[in-house]
Amino acid sequence: MLRSTPLTSLWTRKSVCNKLLATVVSPRSVKLSSFNGTTSHQLQSWLESNGVDTSGYGSGLAKTISELFEETGKRESILDLEGGRALRVVRVLSLYVINEKGQVLFEEEQVLPDGRSRFRNVALSEKLIGDEDWRHAVDRAVKEELGSILPSGYKITVLEDTYKLLTHQSNSMSYPNLTTKYIIHRVSANVTDIPQEPFSTHEPRPGGRLTTKWVWRCLSPDLQTNVLTTS
Template sequence: MAKTINQLFEEVCKHESVLRLEGGKAQRVVQVLSLHILNSRGQVLFEDEQVLPDGRSRRRDVAVSEKMVGGEAWRGAVDRAVAEELGSALPAGYQVTVLEGPVVSTEYGSSMSYPGLTTQYTFHRVKARVSGIPEGPFSTTEERPGGQLLTKWVWKEPPPQEQEQQEQQ
């Protein structure tokens, strides 16, 4: 499932990531919006599975996330993520209401997309509600080279530390 060097080059050209030299080694730097969309029961929307245009599928188990484009403000990234990731399942005129955010944190790790390439991830976690979003499991489609990407979405209870915060509010 690793991406190619050409895909990394394209990512850098589109300003979705930056490559820098750190301690004599290449390091990828990515700003990521982690959007926790809540439903009326306080559950968080998770991307469960993707079916790629070539028929391969991969498990995801992540909240709505989107690489931020160089210099993009978090609020613009929220609107873009909802439109790009969920647009095919939303009614015209839907509304995005930000409840909390952003909470910013930084992590370092080996990239799953580019094994062996250390990546600095700066996460911008935002909580929001989206009007008109289905309350049960649903799927979305996005046009991709070679066909459509099918994404399956499910609602899950928030992590325990978030549940405690919700109860205190």
Template structure:
């Protein structure tokens, strides 16, 4: 726990920039695809955006372009992402979990974890948590004034594992967890809609695969939420 958790910044370790993929040198999603081809097993890359629940190279490019990740220049590369994880509790002490997501391509990604949001470079934990709540709960939330973050509950956990979104890409997850109370949420299971597909493709446009087919990033269309007992085990995703 940290007494200064509210001012914690997203830290990508850019003081050692030479270790990381150079954003300007890569230049585009196509450039990133070429960069990855020289550092990863092709069979892994060919699964991206094809296997249900996975994302594609354009998604990874958006993450890099928006400062949400770093990619270590190694073989294979290592992706590092700081995650703001919010344990939203109700009056009964239950915790809100995202059970699954419906993606823009119709596939389902199973989650079974608290509301989580990738933090951007320079963003505080408090800012990342509030932005994540607003983006993922949307109209169900109504007003940001309903959010109360309990910053004294702050905890940090670091783990490395293969990414389910990008098979074969080792990822270091730096998880910043905070408890929260959000007023007037539904008392039963519910879902929210997010135009992530339109937002990320509207900002970054289209790219083309090596086969010449038109592709775009795969965004989240719906989030499905459920209340569970506080001691329910969190599943890996």
């Protein structure tokens, strides 16, 4: 499914948005997690002893300790120590899916199975697993995020000359008080057969389904620096 075509695009129409600028940077190796416990209870104790108040976990839009434990078990994140405090490190593929107008596809909002909604405002993204190469995650990201609206036979063209490695550190809405460092592998791509008007996708989840609302946007400076602070 994945086709890598660094210097070409599926569309030759002049873009109505600003050109995306990027610098190629070599990927870095992934270190081991500082947390080596075997239960979610041990994880909670480790977080509390390393400066993280977990009393709000599982309330509102915050995820639970068990979800964080599962995430680390899947190697979707690691837990480190920085300055004596716990630090969550997440490697992310941020895929700028571009249409023929030069607009970028953005995830605007998620509606959870229980009816709660989360404002997102991020490009299509996927957590990388362990030291997974970002190229291997492109097809998985498109299939998981957009598969419910794409026909069979859709094509992906990755524009590898737009690749850029970014890092950003902030608090995550999912895990309050736990500083998260995002290592972002950002690259642009063309994907055929995506609706050109706002649309929604659906993914099965325990207790129902996750609905995601998508929109096309021109890439402003604010959007270029936006990262996954809700993840």
